[in-house]
Amino acid sequence: GDSVTQMEGPVTLSEEAFLTINCTYTATGYPSLFWYVQYPGEGLQLLLKATKADDKGSNKGFEATYRKETTSFHLEKGSVQVSDSAVYFCALKEQEGGNTPLVFGKGTRLSVIA
Amino acid sequence: NAGVTQTPKFQVLKTGQSMTLQCAQDMNHEYMSWYRQDPGMGLRLIHYSVGAGITDQGEVPNGYNVSRSTTEDFPLRLLSAAPSQTSVYFCASSYSITGAANYGYTFGSGTRLTVV
Secondary structure (H helix, E strand, O other): OOEEEEOOOOEEEEOOOOEEEOEEEEOOOOEEEEEEEEOOOOOEEEEEEEOOOOOEEEEOOEEEEOEOOOOEOOEEEOOOOHHHOEEEEEEEEEOOOOOOOOEEOOOEEEEEEO | OOOEEEEOOEEEEOOOOOEEEEEEEOOOOOEEEEEEEEOOOEEEEEEEEEEOOEEEEOOOOOOEEEOOOOOOEOOEEEOOOOHHHOEEEEEEEEOOOOOHHHHOOEEOOOEEEEEO
16 A cells, blocks of 8 residues: 655754755555644644655745655755754655545654754 | 634543544535544544545544534544543544645644543
8 A cells, every 4th residue: 555654753953954854655656745744732734745746845945856766755944943843744645546545654853953 | 714623622531431522624625534643653544534424434443433414523432432542633624535635634733632
């Protein structure tokens, strides 16, 4: 079945450092890819998405590019802030998957220190 | 525009008690689902519904019941609470299960449940 694998956390960075959170996927069909963010004590919020190969999703300084050849959707940010401290989830949804729900990775906790 | 509303935000139950976690959305979404989030386990799907009157089991359905009598509401019932059900529960919705490929899910803010 479909699956999403994220890098293990926690990830601890200093403010203004470069961030990469790796995400790779396995899918039987053609998936849409998502990154969600969960701030402390809150629900998940959609951060960005991409629905076809080579598309780049971007939001709030975060970017991720849909790489079909490497089945990856790595999340990047050039300069992190303390306010980016959160848990980040990578997810996929088959575009022709009928009633199959979104498949989530286990999440990566990011801590940014001043 | 309230989005997805979950109540209560916090709850403590004794083993064997029953309760209902409420989830309501005002976006006319057909698809609704319940997840539990446990440390190191990510999100696990409990039950989902693709429309009023239709429900199906997810990855971890045991000990939970759902029904979908209206488009707006999707309550999750714990029949006889156990300590293993201590978790944070999230409700999520989408315009449709197939539409989720374009739009993803909208999540509620969660219910933190402790069973003692």
